Amino acid sequence: MSTEDLPPIPPLAAAEELAREGEAAKGGPATTTGIPGRERAERIRSVIAYTVMFLVAALFAIPFLWSVSTSFRTLADTLGGFSLLPRHWTTSGYHEAFHTFNFGRYTLNSAIIAGAITVSNLFLASLGGYAFARLKFPGREVLFMLVLGTLMIPDQLRLVPIYLMLVNWIPSWVGHLGFHNASFVNRNGVILIQLVSASSLFLMRQYFLTIPRDLEEAAKLDGASYFKTYRKVMLPLAGPALAAVGILTFQGSWNGLFWPAILLQDRSQFTIPIGIANFRFAYTTLWPPLMAASVLAILPILALFIVFQRYFVAGVAAAGVKG
Amino acid sequence: MAVAVAKRRQARGLGNERTREALVGYGFVALPMAFFLLFFIFPVGYAFYISRYNWQIFKGPYVGWGNYRTLYHDAVFWHHAVRNTLVYTVFVVPLQMALGLALAVVVNQSIRFRTFFRAAFYFPSLAASAAIASIATYILASDGLFNTVLHHLGYHHTNAWFTQENTALPSIIGLNAWTTSGTMMLFYLASLQAIPVDVYEAAAIDGAGAWRTFWKVTFPLLKPGHFFVLVVSIIGSLQMFDQAFLIGGASGGPNYSTMTVVLYLYNQAIKSISFGYAAAVGVVLFAFIFTVTLIQRLLFGRAEVA
Numbered sequence: 001m002s003t004e005d006l007p008p009i010p011p012l013a014a015a016e017e018l019a020r021e022g023e024a025a026k027g028g029p030a031t032t033t034g035i036p037g038r039e040r041a042e043r044i045r046s047v048i049a050y051t052v053m054f055l056v057a058a059l060f061a062i063p064f065l066w067s068v069s070t071s072f073r074t075l076a077d078t079l080g081g082f083s084l085l086p087r088h089w090t091t092s093g094y095h096e097a098f099h100t101f102n103f104g105r106y107t108l109n110s111a112i113i114a115g116a117i118t119v120s121n122l123f124l125a126s127l128g129g130y131a132f133a134r135l136k137f138p139g140r141e142v143l144f145m146l147v148l149g150t151l152m153i154p155d156q157l158r159l160v161p162i163y164l165m166l167v168n169w170i171p172s173w174v175g176h177l178g179f180h181n182a183s184f185v186n187r188n189g190v191i192l193i194q195l196v197s198a199s200s201l202f203l204m205r206q207y208f209l210t211i212p213r214d215l216e217e218a219a220k221l222d223g224a225s226y227f228k229t230y231r232k233v234m235l236p237l238a239g240p241a242l243a244a245v246g247i248l249t250f251q252g253s254w255n256g257l258f259w260p261a262i263l264l265q266d267r268s269q270f271t272i273p274i275g276i277a278n279f280r281f282a283y284t285t286l287w288p289p290l291m292a293a294s295v296l297a298i299l300p301i302l303a304l305f306i307v308f309q310r311y312f313v314a315g316v317a318a319a320g321v322k323g
Numbered sequence: 324m325a326v327a328v329a330k331r332r333q334a335r336g337l338g339n340e341r342t343r344e345a346l347v348g349y350g351f352v353a354l355p356m357a358f359f360l361l362f363f364i365f366p367v368g369y370a371f372y373i374s375r376y377n378w379q380i381f382k383g384p385y386v387g388w389g390n391y392r393t394l395y396h397d398a399v400f401w402h403h404a405v406r407n408t409l410v411y412t413v414f415v416v417p418l419q420m421a422l423g424l425a426l427a428v429v430v431n432q433s434i435r436f437r438t439f440f441r442a443a444f445y446f447p448s449l450a451a452s453a454a455i456a457s458i459a460t461y462i463l464a465s466d467g468l469f470n471t472v473l474h475h476l477g478y479h480h481t482n483a484w485f486t487q488e489n490t491a492l493p494s495i496i497g498l499n500a501w502t503t504s505g506t507m508m509l510f511y512l513a514s515l516q517a518i519p520v521d522v523y524e525a526a527a528i529d530g531a532g533a534w535r536t537f538w539k540v541t542f543p544l545l546k547p548g549h550f551f552v553l554v555v556s557i558i559g560s561l562q563m564f565d566q567a568f569l570i571g572g573a574s575g576g577p578n579y580s581t582m583t584v585v586l587y588l589y590n591q592a593i594k595s596i597s598f599g600y601a602a603a604v605g606v607v608l609f610a611f612i613f614t615v616t617l618i619q620r621l622l623f624g625r626a627e628v629a
Binding site: 046049050053056057060061063064066067070079082124125127128130131132135136137138140143146147149150152153154155156157158159160161162163164165193195196198201226227230251254255257258261262272273274276277280281285287290291293294295297298301302305306309312313 | 341344345346347348349351352354355356358359360361362363364365366367369370373426429432434435438439440441442443444445446447449450451452453454455456457458459460461462464466468471501509562564565568569572585588589592593598601602605606608609612613616
């Protein structure tokens with residue numbers, strides 16, 4: 001795999017790790033075993049180590065468990081002093097969150113936005129990644145550098161220009177295509193500006209580079225078109241990379257706060273994070289529905305994480321760069 | 324059959340085939356490239372252009388460096404937004420790095436439940452910032468879990484941590500050190516696994532204990548890793564927005580104690596509709612972040628994290 005032409009971008013490691021099937025390499029330090037007399041000390045040390053680790057893990061988990069516990073309480077229960085579990089279990093927090101405070105609608109909006117962005121990233125990043133990895137065309141390296149360069153452009157710099165573009169230009173362009181009075185200071189805008197990301201494209205390209213060429217050559221000999229080769233040969237082989245891109249994109253856009261905070265102004269289009277942000281200031285101490293909404297925001301990501309942990313870990317570099 | 328097709332192709336000429344491949348290549352990258360040009364590359368120049376105008380709702384008169392001059396004398400920007408962002412960065416970066424490294428060293432041992440520990444330490448980095456911030460607000464409320472625990476330990480603290488001017492920012496620092504430590508852990512883990520095993524074997528033969536091995540062998544060998552994590556952490560800290568927005572509100576309360584540079588930019592653009600001025604803030608922030616990145620590239624060149 002040629003990495004000569006690449007700047008030091010961490011997702012490279014991620015793509016390589018994905019390409020390596022199975023568990024990550026176990027390159028831990030060598031343990032000194034087999035020396036008599038040390039065994040007892042070793043055992044005591046490992047008991048202490050495990051205890052400390054479980055304590056730290058518990059410390060990491062407590063905030064989440066506490067929010068789940070509170071989401072099943074009555075409001076009176078949250079004010080009545082400390083108790084580990086709810087004194088009266090109730091789902092009224094969820095009821096209120098869904099019906100009184102509209103989080104049912106917000107959940108749907110989050111799913112629509114994150115779903116659309118994920119599908120579009122999968123398609124555009126794999127198509128572009130395939131072209132950058134396999135097809136030869138003049139200016140390919142320059143264009144790819146340009147893609148990687150976008151990783152250095154912070155969202156904050158883009159805030160004002162993109163906001164003005166979405167208000168002024170894009171609606172008028174779309175108007176020329178026959179869609180009049182289209183607005184992009186809403187859900188459509190949030191989706192539009194995140195259709196594909198450089199880290200998605202980079203991850204796909206790096207993965208395609210690790211796939212042996214034999215299969216494509218066979219397809220080529222059979223007279224398959226480039227699109228068919230992409231669709232029938234490359235995509236089925238790129239499962240792990242597609243999974244990583246899909247999961248990371250979904251997680252990022254599901255949690256997204258910055259662009260939704262700027263572009264979602266109509267309540268009916270709020271996502272869960274924006275709903276939570278607004279709720280926090282309107283109803284400061286209505287803890288059970290707030291915790292229910294927080295659980296709602298966390299649960300899908302937790303489920304994804306439990307099932308697909310490997311892809312999260314492999315793709316962390318990409319996510320870290322995105323911030 | 325296949326051979327016949329191949330022969331026909333060859334007959335059509337290689338040059339032709341190359342042109343077709345190139346055209347298909349351009350076709351496949353056209354949409355992503357158009358997207359990156361329109362929504363990433365172009366806005367960089369456009370932001371600078373906007374920053375040279377007195378641009379409110381509509382484009383106003385050209386003011387040259389006027390917005391930058393105003394920014395230079397803007398007390399709220401320097402005394403609150405920049406100051407808080409720097410304080411935040413100075414404290415949160417070492418905390419994140421230390422926590423991340425400690426966790427990475429732990430889960431890099433050949434221990435049981437390694438996957439579980441790694442997952443448990445990493446998960447807070449993945450959860451929505453809005454959810455984490457509201458859980459933290461609840462736990463750090465005046466009668467919240469944290470004050471209850473403190474009370475049992477003999478410390479009496481009755482104020483909500485996020486609503487007091489002197490505790491709001493430190494609380495956010497603590498919160499973010501916790502949530503991001505998992506990401507830093509994974510970066511360090513990649514660096515740790517790049518260290519060859521024979522180095523440790525040599526240290527073991529020399530009779531070095533675990534503590535000594537860590538400080539004399541592991542820690543210095545992690546140098547590229549340290550630097551990478553440092554830069555990622557600094558860039559992330561300079562861009563801090565979510566927690567300030569969620570906890571202090573758009574105004575960065577109480578009394579600007581949670582106002583950050585990005586929150587200030589957001590306020591100028593979305594609340595005050597001063598697009599020209601907000602664009603200038605964005606350009607200054609970008610220049611700063613770009614410099615940090617450049618220093619990293621110059622010092623470490625093509626060094627990879629792993």
